Amino acid sequence: MMTNINVRGWPVMARPLGESHKRFLQTMMANGIVDGDKARALHRHCCETHGAQYTPDKLDEFIEVINAQLQPMFMQIRKGLSEEDGLQYYALVNMAETDVTRMSADYADNELELFRKTMDLIVDSDNGTASSTDILNCADSLQTKKLKKKETEHVLNRLVQDKWLIEKQGEYSLSTRCIMEMEPYIRRIYQDQVKVCHICHNVALQCQMCENPTCGIKIHTHCVARYFKGRTDPRCPSCEDFWPHEIPEVYRPPSSQSQSAATEKTTPTPRATGQSRKTRRS
């Protein structure tokens, strides 16, 4: 039996998994990432299907049991917030190869190099996106084999389909799962160059910035929505200057009686639920 450390730092003997845990894990493996509501529904269904005791609101403890067993495998079911909609998501991430080589089974060397360059553009940008034009320009200067325009478009489509990137109107950003999985890698490679949210301390690619030249702290768009909710006079939490940016509304999915239906329609993050979505680019 391996001794693991739980979230509070205490050593924990890994508890053997029941069928409900295995089922949950298998579904997470098939989906990659699920939103909070679906995760909670999945918890209930797994317990009911396999006759395990079900306690609502104990999803995190349920997952902790699974994570204890996953730790020797360098895998983890992690909780995180999406930069797109500020909603909570659960993703199965791989912690062993936090390098881009994790994807290397599917992508050629020059395609991985393109992905790295795209990530460079996204991290350096103000708004956490890279335009397709800029990415196409990168494709011209790859050190490994160069990619033609058509090939570059094809690679980008695959990256979107495999849920590493999100595409919106020609602008590419890192998907929620990508950020959750690659966060350690991003921090290691980019170090100080990557923006970090002042509120939640996670990597912040789509964020707002304090305009005070001596301050310049960054806050996630969704963290802004929560932090400044209801305030008529928003002030920077660090330097107290007026916060000049538009305060978005806290995103709420339409109230969900049937959870799966609601989350399917409203959350924009692409997921492989139901049929696969094809991104057709002209």
Place this chain on the structure above:
Amino acid sequence: MLSVVLTCSKLLTAASFRVELSGRERGNCSLFSDCVGECALCERVHVINTRLNKREFEKRKKFQNNHWLLKAVMSQRKRPSNVQSSQSKGARHSEVLLGGGGGDDDDDDEDVTFTQPSTSQVQRGLARLTPAQVDLKTAEVVQFIFVKDQKKIPIRRADIVKHVVKDYRNIYPEIMKSVGRTLDTVFGLMLKEVDVKNHVYILINKLEPPGGELLNMTPSNPKIGLLFVILGIIFMKGGVVKESMVWNTLKKLRVDPGDRHEDFGDVKKVVTDEFVRQRYLEYVRIPHTEPLEFEFRWGQRADTEVSKVKLLEFMGQLHDQDPQSWTQQYRDATSSQTVPVSQR
């Protein structure tokens, strides 16, 4: 000492060698089966592949270890004259060639580069390593298996050894035991050997297929629908169908193997190549047919993953009939041999 000189008339391009085997040689050599012999010096068991041709032999020469047997082979590169005479087309001897313990190999047909270590070797190997190191290797193999399984490509033992186990190959059995335990206790999965000769595995689910709400939560592939239709055709027709039957039925469903389909792309390729590689179907030539005809059967993955009972229930719904009304198929579906692993 038994001096064995065998040649195979079919291996015309292969070099033949005279080799000396210890008296403990066992097993027969035919063109497609392995010969198993023990090295007189180190007592390790070698698997001998008879399809080794000259090019392959040159490759292996680089990785020879100092087994006595291999040394014997190396010293006799030229074709001995007495062999020449029996090289006529009528001769039906088998050729015995040796593979040693090293070398890399991406050839689909061969798995000679890995020799199973003996129990004592495993014990000695384990004694030199920490449990943490063994656990780490287990984790790497599990990851490797998942990556391969993602594409539903069967996993070759040779690949596991070459890409992951590497220097730990002397404790390979112990690692694989640990891998099997982990796959079962953490993921509810199991490795099943579908090709015992070449040691090829697929990953199967020990949990029952999900029903009801859980089914909605598992993302599905449109190709699975196509596959199920074909499996259904084959099953209802007693387990084998001519390919023309499958194509005609699909055409009625507006899936034409000649045209490019919106969801499946090149239909013929998906059915005869992808599904076959994934071991869902078998696409076998019917002998003595002119022009060439093929037939379809269920593949090993379908046998282990798909419940014939559920398939019959699905057919029942489709045709608005009681599944039991197909008595032969119902008997077939409920007989113990066809019950998938997860439901035993």
